[in-house]
Amino acid sequence: MPIDVRLQIVGVIRFSVLTDDFTPLNYGDAGSMRANFFEPNRLSERLKMFETLCLSTLGRQTDKDFRCAILTSEEMPKPVLEKLSDIIAPYPQFVLHVAPIGHHYALIKDAYDAAANPGFTHRCSFRLDDDDGLSLDYIARLRSLSLKLLEISRDPFFIAFNRGIYLDRTKPFENALTDAVERAPLSAGTALVHPDDLVTNPYRYNHRAFQQHHNTYSEIDEAMFLRTIHADNISNPDLRGIIGKKKQEKIEAIIRKRFGLSVETLRSL
DSSP, X not given: OOOOOOEEEEEEEEESOOBSSSTXXXXXXXXXXXXXXXXXXXXXXXXXXXXXXXXXXXXXXXXXXXXXXXXXXXXXXXXXXXXXXXXXXXOTTEEEEEEOSBOHHHHHHHHHHHHOOSSOSEEEEEEEETTOEEOTTHHHHHHHHHHHHHTTSOSSEEEEEOEEXXXXXXXXXXXXXXXXXXXXXXXXXXXXXXXXXXXXXXXXXXXXXXXXXXXXXXXXXXXOEEEEEOTTOSSOOOOOEEESOSOHXXXXXXXXXXXXXXXXXXXXX
C-alpha cells in the first residue's frame, strides 16, 4: 500500500559558527577561535565564496520549493551580519539563523527547525558548506530521488552525489578545475531523508561513514557538486576515486551548463 508522503526539503549552511565543542578542536582556545573566525580578510573571503558559489547556485535552482538556514554566530561583526542579511534577502527560501555559542550539533538541529515548516510527513535534510556550490537542478533531482526511494527503501536513508568538480584555490592566481567521481559521500549536497518528527540530520555522522549508519544511495550520473579547496578549509580535502580524467574544455562546458557559472569568474576567484 502506498504511504502518504508530504516531503519538505530543508538545508543548513554554516557560516563561521562559534561552538564550544567542535571548532575549538581545530582552533584552540575560545580567544584564538574568535580571532581566526572574525579576522576581516578571512570574512571577506568567506563572503565572496558564499555569494559567488553557494548562494549563486542554490538561489537559481530549477525547483525553488525548499528552505535553507544560514547558521551563523551572534558575535559576528555587525557589518558582516548585515551583508549576509542583504545578499540572501532576494531569495525567500533562505533564513538567517543567528545563534549564541553552544554545542555544534545542538545549534545545527535548531537551525533545521528554524527553516522547516509544519504539516509534512517527511523531511529531506541537506547540508552544504558556505564555500561550495551545487548544480542548478540539485533540488529537483533530490526531490525526485527522495520520493522514488521512499517507495522502496526503509527510512531514514542517505542520498549522496559523488560526481562533481573541484576548484583548487591554494595557489594564488592559478585556480585549477578538476573533475572527480568520489568513492564515498562528500559533505557537499549530501542529504538524509527521514520522518519529519525524527530528530536527526546529515551532520550527525562523518559523511565518509554514512553507509555504516543508514542505507545510502550514491549517484554519479551528472556533476552535482562544485567543491572548493583553499587555505581556510578546516578539514584537509582528500580526493579519493576517479580524479582528473576530463579535458579542460569538457570541464568548462560542465561548469557553464550544470552550475551556470563563468569559468573566468572561477579562475579569478
